[in-house]
Amino acid sequence: MKELREHNECLLFNILPSHVAQHFLERDRHNEDLYSQSYERVGVLFASIPGFTDYYEQKELIHQDVECLRLLNEIIADFDEVRIQSTHAVSL
DSSP states (O other): OOHHHHHHHHHHHSOOOHHHHHHHHHHHOOOTTOOOOSSSSOOOOOOOOOOOOOOOHHHTTOHEEEEEHHHHHHHHHHHHHHHHSSTOOOOO
């Protein structure tokens, strides 16, 4: 049971910001307590990679599906890098 809990915690911290993951791991939290935070200015980016599904399925067939995750991580990291550059940053 402890191993499963540690695995689940690792997954949460992998996909959520640490302060949000910590919120959901609190023992005294009620199940109905959702996490929310308000911001005055936000930007949302939706991106599509043409042909990615076919690429993923090919990699999955030869057991290199982790390569797809690495590629997606690199793309997201590149977007983050552009976002924090001073020429693209927005001061609040």
